[in-house]
Amino acid sequence: RSPSRGLGDVYKRQAKRPAAKKVPAVKPVSVLIVGAGFAGLGMAIRLKQAGIDDFVILERANAVGGTWRDNQYPGAACDIPSNLYSYSFAPNPNWSRSFSGSEEILGYIHHLVAEFKLESHIRFEKNVEDLSFDEKKGVWTATTDKGEKFAGRAAVMAQGPLSNCSFPAITGIEDFKGHKIHSARWDHDYDFADKKVAVIGTGASGCLLYTSDA
Numbered sequence: 001r002s003p004s005r006g007l008g009d010v011y012k013r014q015a016k017r018p019a020a021k022k023v024p025a026v027k028p029v030s031v032l033i034v035g036a037g038f039a040g041l042g043m044a045i046r047l048k049q050a051g052i053d054d055f056v057i058l059e060r061a062n063a064v065g066g067t068w069r070d071n072q073y074p075g076a077a078c079d080i081p082s083n084l085y086s087y088s089f090a091p092n093p094n095w096s097r098s099f100s101g102s103e104e105i106l107g108y109i110h111h112l113v114a115e116f117k118l119e120s121h122i123r124f125e126k127n128v129e130d131l132s133f134d135e136k137k138g139v140w141t142a143t144t145d146k147g148e149k150f151a152g153r154a155a156v157m158a159q160g161p162l163s164n165c166s167f168p169a170i171t172g173i174e175d176f177k178g179h180k181i182h183s184a185r186w187d188h189d190y191d192f193a194d195k196k197v198a199v200i201g202t203g204a205s206g207c208l209l210y211t212s213d214a
Helices: 003-016 038-049 102-115 204-210
Strands: 029-034 055-059 122-124 128-134 139-144 149-157
Touching: 029 038, 029 139, 038 055, 038 102, 055 149, 128 149
Parallel strands: 029 055, 029 149, 055 122
Antiparallel strands: 128 139, 139 149
Protein backbone atom coordinates (compact mmCIF):
# COMPACT_ATOMS: atom_id res chain seq x y z
CA ARG A 1 0.00 0.00 0.00
CA SER A 2 1.54 3.27 -1.11
CA PRO A 3 1.85 6.26 1.26
CA SER A 4 -0.10 8.46 -1.13
CA ARG A 5 -3.02 6.04 -1.12
CA GLY A 6 -3.02 6.02 2.66
CA LEU A 7 -3.23 9.80 2.78
CA GLY A 8 -6.11 9.70 0.31
CA ASP A 9 -8.05 7.41 2.63
CA VAL A 10 -7.43 9.80 5.52
CA TYR A 11 -8.73 12.73 3.49
CA LYS A 12 -11.85 10.75 2.53
CA ARG A 13 -12.56 9.90 6.19
CA GLN A 14 -12.09 13.53 7.18
CA ALA A 15 -14.45 14.63 4.42
CA LYS A 16 -17.18 12.34 5.79
CA ARG A 17 -17.04 13.93 9.23
CA PRO A 18 -20.09 16.11 9.93
CA ALA A 19 -19.46 19.82 9.88
CA ALA A 20 -19.31 21.53 13.26
CA LYS A 21 -22.64 23.00 14.23
CA LYS A 22 -22.73 26.77 14.37
CA VAL A 23 -24.08 28.28 17.55
CA PRO A 24 -27.18 30.24 16.53
CA ALA A 25 -27.00 33.95 17.17
CA VAL A 26 -29.11 35.19 20.07
CA LYS A 27 -31.88 37.40 18.72
CA PRO A 28 -31.96 40.61 20.76
CA VAL A 29 -35.15 41.88 22.33
CA SER A 30 -35.80 45.59 22.79
CA VAL A 31 -35.11 45.56 26.54
CA LEU A 32 -33.48 43.17 29.00
CA ILE A 33 -34.56 43.63 32.63
CA VAL A 34 -32.53 41.98 35.38
CA GLY A 35 -34.69 41.37 38.46
CA ALA A 36 -38.40 40.71 39.04
CA GLY A 37 -38.92 42.78 42.17
CA PHE A 38 -40.73 46.11 42.44
CA ALA A 39 -38.31 47.98 40.16
CA GLY A 40 -38.12 45.35 37.42
CA LEU A 41 -41.87 44.80 37.27
CA GLY A 42 -42.54 48.54 37.34
CA MET A 43 -40.18 48.97 34.38
CA ALA A 44 -41.95 46.18 32.52
CA ILE A 45 -45.38 47.70 33.10
CA ARG A 46 -44.22 51.10 31.86
CA LEU A 47 -42.74 49.49 28.74
CA LYS A 48 -46.08 47.84 27.99
CA GLN A 49 -47.90 51.09 28.53
CA ALA A 50 -45.50 52.71 26.04
CA GLY A 51 -46.34 50.06 23.47
CA ILE A 52 -43.12 48.06 23.90
CA ASP A 53 -43.93 44.39 24.40
CA ASP A 54 -40.62 42.97 23.21
CA PHE A 55 -38.77 42.57 26.52
CA VAL A 56 -37.52 39.85 28.85
CA ILE A 57 -37.18 39.84 32.64
CA LEU A 58 -34.38 37.67 34.03
CA GLU A 59 -34.99 36.54 37.62
CA ARG A 60 -32.53 34.37 39.53
CA ALA A 61 -35.12 32.99 41.97
CA ASN A 62 -38.15 30.84 41.15
CA ALA A 63 -40.70 33.52 42.02
CA VAL A 64 -41.25 37.27 41.74
CA GLY A 65 -41.17 39.68 44.65
CA GLY A 66 -37.56 40.60 45.34
CA THR A 67 -37.06 41.81 48.90
CA TRP A 68 -40.68 41.06 49.80
CA ARG A 69 -40.30 37.48 48.65
CA ASP A 70 -37.13 37.06 50.69
CA ASN A 71 -38.09 38.95 53.85
CA GLN A 72 -40.84 36.91 55.49
CA TYR A 73 -39.64 37.08 59.08
CA PRO A 74 -42.19 37.63 61.89
CA GLY A 75 -43.38 41.22 61.92
CA ALA A 76 -41.89 42.10 58.51
CA ALA A 77 -43.59 45.24 57.20
CA CYS A 78 -42.93 48.44 55.29
CA ASP A 79 -42.07 51.70 57.07
CA ILE A 80 -43.61 53.75 54.24
CA PRO A 81 -47.40 54.24 54.08
CA SER A 82 -48.86 51.65 51.73
CA ASN A 83 -50.67 54.21 49.58
CA LEU A 84 -47.26 55.70 48.79
CA TYR A 85 -45.49 52.35 48.55
CA SER A 86 -47.50 51.32 45.50
CA TYR A 87 -47.50 52.47 41.91
CA SER A 88 -49.54 55.52 40.91
CA PHE A 89 -50.54 53.68 37.73
CA ALA A 90 -51.69 50.64 39.74
CA PRO A 91 -53.25 51.95 42.98
CA ASN A 92 -54.55 49.55 45.60
CA PRO A 93 -57.49 50.96 47.62
CA ASN A 94 -57.75 47.75 49.66
CA TRP A 95 -54.66 47.93 51.89
CA SER A 96 -55.63 46.52 55.28
CA ARG A 97 -53.55 49.08 57.19
CA SER A 98 -51.35 52.11 56.66
CA PHE A 99 -48.07 50.21 57.03
CA SER A 100 -48.73 46.85 55.40
CA GLY A 101 -46.96 43.61 56.20
CA SER A 102 -44.69 41.75 53.82
CA GLU A 103 -47.25 39.11 52.87
CA GLU A 104 -49.78 41.73 51.82
CA ILE A 105 -47.16 43.65 49.82
CA LEU A 106 -46.09 40.42 48.13
CA GLY A 107 -49.73 39.80 47.26
CA TYR A 108 -49.86 43.23 45.60
CA ILE A 109 -46.76 42.34 43.56
CA HIS A 110 -48.39 39.11 42.35
CA HIS A 111 -51.46 41.16 41.46
CA LEU A 112 -49.28 43.39 39.25
CA VAL A 113 -47.92 40.35 37.39
CA ALA A 114 -51.42 39.03 36.73
CA GLU A 115 -53.07 42.39 35.98
CA PHE A 116 -50.47 43.45 33.42
CA LYS A 117 -49.82 39.94 32.04
CA LEU A 118 -46.09 39.90 32.81
CA GLU A 119 -45.51 36.23 33.54
CA SER A 120 -44.84 35.26 29.91
CA HIS A 121 -41.98 37.78 29.87
CA ILE A 122 -40.24 36.39 32.99
CA ARG A 123 -37.48 33.79 32.83
CA PHE A 124 -37.06 32.29 36.29
CA GLU A 125 -33.87 30.78 37.72
CA LYS A 126 -31.70 32.89 35.42
CA ASN A 127 -28.84 34.15 37.58
CA VAL A 128 -27.04 36.81 35.55
CA GLU A 129 -23.29 36.75 36.16
CA ASP A 130 -22.08 38.93 33.29
CA LEU A 131 -23.42 41.80 31.22
CA SER A 132 -21.42 42.99 28.23
CA PHE A 133 -22.02 45.55 25.50
CA ASP A 134 -21.08 45.19 21.83
CA GLU A 135 -20.50 48.74 20.61
CA LYS A 136 -20.52 47.79 16.93
CA LYS A 137 -23.85 45.97 17.12
CA GLY A 138 -25.31 48.16 19.85
CA VAL A 139 -26.43 45.09 21.79
CA TRP A 140 -26.19 44.06 25.44
CA THR A 141 -25.62 40.37 26.24
CA ALA A 142 -26.49 38.91 29.63
CA THR A 143 -24.85 35.59 30.52
CA THR A 144 -26.18 33.41 33.33
CA ASP A 145 -24.24 31.16 35.68
CA LYS A 146 -25.27 28.23 33.44
CA GLY A 147 -23.87 29.85 30.31
CA GLU A 148 -27.25 30.87 28.87
CA LYS A 149 -27.22 34.09 26.87
CA PHE A 150 -29.90 36.73 26.42
CA ALA A 151 -29.49 39.80 24.23
CA GLY A 152 -31.19 43.18 24.19
CA ARG A 153 -30.75 46.59 22.65
CA ALA A 154 -31.18 48.11 26.11
CA ALA A 155 -30.55 46.70 29.59
CA VAL A 156 -32.11 47.72 32.89
CA MET A 157 -30.49 46.65 36.15
CA ALA A 158 -33.24 46.10 38.71
CA GLN A 159 -31.59 43.48 40.90
CA GLY A 160 -31.76 45.62 44.04
CA PRO A 161 -28.83 47.02 46.06
CA LEU A 162 -29.46 44.70 49.03
CA SER A 163 -30.33 41.50 47.21
CA ASN A 164 -27.48 39.43 48.69
CA CYS A 165 -27.77 38.80 52.42
CA SER A 166 -24.86 37.73 54.61
CA PHE A 167 -24.00 37.24 58.27
CA PRO A 168 -21.89 39.98 59.87
CA ALA A 169 -18.15 39.43 60.26
CA ILE A 170 -18.24 38.86 64.02
CA THR A 171 -15.30 37.11 65.62
CA GLY A 172 -16.30 33.60 66.63
CA ILE A 173 -19.53 33.46 64.62
CA GLU A 174 -18.35 30.34 62.81
CA ASP A 175 -17.84 28.59 66.14
CA PHE A 176 -21.34 29.35 67.41
CA LYS A 177 -23.09 26.03 68.10
CA GLY A 178 -26.64 27.35 68.09
CA HIS A 179 -28.97 27.92 65.15
CA LYS A 180 -28.19 31.04 63.09
CA ILE A 181 -30.99 32.62 61.05
CA HIS A 182 -30.79 35.64 58.78
CA SER A 183 -33.93 37.77 58.68
CA ALA A 184 -33.91 37.66 54.85
CA ARG A 185 -33.74 33.85 54.89
CA TRP A 186 -36.10 33.10 57.75
CA ASP A 187 -36.40 29.50 58.94
CA HIS A 188 -40.15 29.04 59.43
CA ASP A 189 -39.70 25.43 60.55
CA TYR A 190 -37.46 26.19 63.53
CA ASP A 191 -39.08 25.81 66.96
CA PHE A 192 -38.24 28.81 69.16
CA ALA A 193 -40.03 27.40 72.22
CA ASP A 194 -37.90 27.62 75.39
CA LYS A 195 -34.99 29.08 73.41
CA LYS A 196 -32.86 32.09 74.29
CA VAL A 197 -32.79 34.33 71.25
CA ALA A 198 -30.32 37.13 70.52
CA VAL A 199 -31.18 39.65 67.80
CA ILE A 200 -28.15 41.37 66.29
CA GLY A 201 -28.98 44.74 64.78
CA THR A 202 -31.27 47.64 65.70
CA GLY A 203 -32.30 48.67 62.19
CA ALA A 204 -35.81 48.39 60.76
CA SER A 205 -35.71 44.60 60.44
CA GLY A 206 -34.34 44.11 63.94
CA CYS A 207 -36.94 46.39 65.52
CA LEU A 208 -39.82 44.71 63.67
CA LEU A 209 -38.51 41.28 64.55
CA TYR A 210 -38.06 41.60 68.28
CA THR A 211 -41.29 43.57 68.76
CA SER A 212 -43.41 41.01 66.88
CA ASP A 213 -45.78 38.60 68.58
CA ALA A 214 -43.98 35.55 67.19
